[in-house]
Amino acid sequence: MSGPGRIMKKEIKELLTPATIVPIIIMAVLFASLGGAFNGVREQLENKPEFGLAVDDAGTFGILARESFNSTSNIIYNATSLQDGLQALQDGKCGQALVYIPGNYTANLMNNKTGWVDVYWMKKGTGLTASVQTALVQASITSMGKAVSTYMIVYGVTTNSSLILSPIQTYSTTYLNDKVMPGITPDQVDTVFTSSSLIVPLIVMLVVIMAGSMVINSMGSEKENKTLETLLTMPVKRTWIVFGKLAGATVVGLIVAGIYMIGMGYYLSSLMAGSTIDLAKYGLTLGMGDYVVIGVSLFLALLCGLALCMILGIFTKNFKAAQTMVLPVTMLAIIPMLISMFSDFNSLPLFLQIAVFAIPFSHPMFAFNNIMMGNYMIVFAGIAYMAVFALAAMFIAVYLFRKDILLTGRVRSAERKKGFSLINLPGWKK
Amino acid sequence: MFAVEVKGLVKDYGQFHAVKGISFDVKEGEVFGLIGPNGAGKTTTLRVLSTLLEISGGKVSIFGLDLKEQAGEVRKVISYLPEDAGAYRNMTGREYLDFMAGFFAPEKDPKKLLERGLEIVRLGERIDDKIETYSKGMARRLLVGRALMVEPKLAILDEITSGLDVVNAQAIRKVVRDRTKEGTTVLLSSHNMLEVELMCDRIALINDGVIVESGTPKELKERYKATNIEEVFVEVVK
Numbered sequence: 033m034s035g036p037g038r039i040m041k042k043e044i045k046e047l048l049t050p051a052t053i054v055p056i057i058i059m060a061v062l063f064a065s066l067g068g069a070f071n072g073v074r075e076q077l078e079n080k081p082e083f084g085l086a087v088d089d090a091g092t093f094g095i096l097a098r099e100s101f102n103s104t105s106n107i108i109y110n111a112t113s114l115q116d117g118l119q120a121l122q123d124g125k126c127g128q129a130l131v132y133i134p135g136n137y138t139a140n141l142m143n144n145k146t147g148w149v150d151v152y153w154m155k156k157g158t159g160l161t162a163s164v165q166t167a168l169v170q171a172s173i174t175s176m177g178k179a180v181s182t183y184m185i186v187y188g189v190t191t192n193s194s195l196i197l198s199p200i201q202t203y204s205t206t207y208l209n210d211k212v213m214p215g216i217t218p219d220q221v222d223t224v225f226t227s228s229s230l231i232v233p234l235i236v237m238l239v240v241i242m243a244g245s246m247v248i249n250s251m252g253s254e255k256e257n258k259t260l261e262t263l264l265t266m267p268v269k270r271t272w273i274v275f276g277k278l279a280g281a282t283v284v285g286l287i288v289a290g291i292y293m294i295g296m297g298y299y300l301s302s303l304m305a306g307s308t309i310d311l312a313k314y315g316l317t318l319g320m321g322d323y324v325v326i327g328v329s330l331f332l333a334l335l336c337g338l339a340l341c342m343i344l345g346i347f348t349k350n351f352k353a354a355q356t357m358v359l360p361v362t363m364l365a366i367i368p369m370l371i372s373m374f375s376d377f378n379s380l381p382l383f384l385q386i387a388v389f390a391i392p393f394s395h396p397m398f399a400f401n402n403i404m405m406g407n408y409m410i411v412f413a414g415i416a417y418m419a420v421f422a423l424a425a426m427f428i429a430v431y432l433f434r435k436d437i438l439l440t441g442r443v444r445s446a447e448r449k450k451g452f453s454l455i456n457l458p459g460w461k462k
Numbered sequence: 463m464f465a466v467e468v469k470g471l472v473k474d475y476g477q478f479h480a481v482k483g484i485s486f487d488v489k490e491g492e493v494f495g496l497i498g499p500n501g502a503g504k505t506t507t508l509r510v511l512s513t514l515l516e517i518s519g520g521k522v523s524i525f526g527l528d529l530k531e532q533a534g535e536v537r538k539v540i541s542y543l544p545e546d547a548g549a550y551r552n553m554t555g556r557e558y559l560d561f562m563a564g565f566f567a568p569e570k571d572p573k574k575l576l577e578r579g580l581e582i583v584r585l586g587e588r589i590d591d592k593i594e595t596y597s598k599g600m601a602r603r604l605l606v607g608r609a610l611m612v613e614p615k616l617a618i619l620d621e622i623t624s625g626l627d628v629v630n631a632q633a634i635r636k637v638v639r640d641r642t643k644e645g646t647t648v649l650l651s652s653h654n655m656l657e658v659e660l661m662c663d664r665i666a667l668i669n670d671g672v673i674v675e676s677g678t679p680k681e682l683k684e685r686y687k688a689t690n691i692e693e694v695f696v697e698v699v700k
Contacts, residue, residue, distance in 0.1 A: 257548035257549075257550075257551065258544060258546050258547050258548040259547070259548050259549065259550055261509075261512075261514055261542070261544045261547065262542070262543075262544065262547055262562075262605075262608070264513075264514055265512050265513060265514065265537055265540065265541070265542040266537065266562070266565040267534070267537040267538040267565055267566060267569075268537075268565050269534065435516070436475070436515050436516055439509070439514060439515065440475065
């Protein structure tokens, strides 16, 4: 084999190891799952929106509105009075919205006045998926407005050009849990939610990756610089060595989280300076206790990440191998962060809910929205899960710290060593 | 009481038998050398005795302490210097000694340990420089100082002068010899036969995980009619 060929073969053999391949396969599987979730959003865009319709107007434009909605949407509930429609909305028969055409709708349009359409939104989720559903209903209303414009032009209902261009207006009322927010659209709520909840997932992701890398690199460095053996023979319990390393990385992780939080807090407050709605006015705000819960969730997620990295660090052979070992943890931190941008926990399909729940870092990422939406149960379940996960991971780390594998990396390394011994070479006389 | 008593020690790595039931003992205050070819099981034996590796079979006691059952207590009386040990490169020599001395508190005064360490390493003003700037000889002296400053009852030294020039090697051997005069028992391994002959009271030759010969350097030379230990070594492992 030629010189470059020999070098290439050596490089491939050195780089293409299970340690590099396995994380890539895991990453590919996770991305495939994520693709499935995104595909769900795309399918929603292709489907007709589903909502309830209450038409209290028997006039021309009332009939036109019903026809327009029937052609562009899937009307899952029909009513003639607002009271019936709202009851159906509360009962979950209207999906996420009830569009109400009031009794004076046709009369207003015929008298050169704007036709008001009331939309009652039942907000159950946040994120991109929920926004898509809202946008589809709004598109149906826009389409109905165009049908009104066309009718006005064809039948010469009016010569008022501005009315023809914009014959209808909507007034939104959003229901969120037991809160009623008149004049607020779900989009406006989403804007505030997304902006506020973005900061936690980002910080969790950055801190887990950074602090986790520190732990794995520290183990890789200890092994490469041959300082670990000396440390292990010191008169100190292995448990304390593990806890000492974890505590050091946790402190640094929390300092980093604090710095990021301050920076991103300023960044987001600048972005939100133009926001017109204040959710606190409707009782949608976090109390001190809620912030403590989010803080506990963040701390436990960090601890889970560090303990997991400590286990991975035990298997690392040197600093170079440590870089590869960080990859699975990085992916586990990035994936829930991406999911949290698109959807909230409750809107996810069951298999993704299970997968997301199993990733400990995901819990503080969804904690803000879950608390705002009143889903405390899932938040506390996540905290309990993370506590168990962190304890189990630390127990495993301490157990492995007492085993030969900490120094040998794997059993086969000793067998390889045998192969390099002169006394094992053929022809060696004993 | 023996400083070290090894009876039928076995160490397996999966299917590979690195140490196959060796037995030897080290008397208090003596320098005992473990020599053998590469892969013979020397370092594995020293790592087991240092509580780094688990015992697969047999029994080891150090100053009467059972290695398997009382590993924590054993660590208080031993000091291990691995062959290719390193130190934390971002620390200065003084910081490193101070950091290591802290592990022995409150039984031993860390300040006194540090003072003794500084005395052993004799790095002058360079003790306050980062370890990453040290030469190999300086780093090794620092590590020997770290191992001996705690006045261990048993010092386990693996290839103490490996890769060092003659001057540095001689200086380190002197440090170890001085320490034994103060009561430390030394168990060492080395490829340097001259070093072994100069330093050891007794020697055990290990080959393929088995002790094949042992005795004082004088006894071994007479037994094999050799002029030095190197000749004994070659004759035994042949």
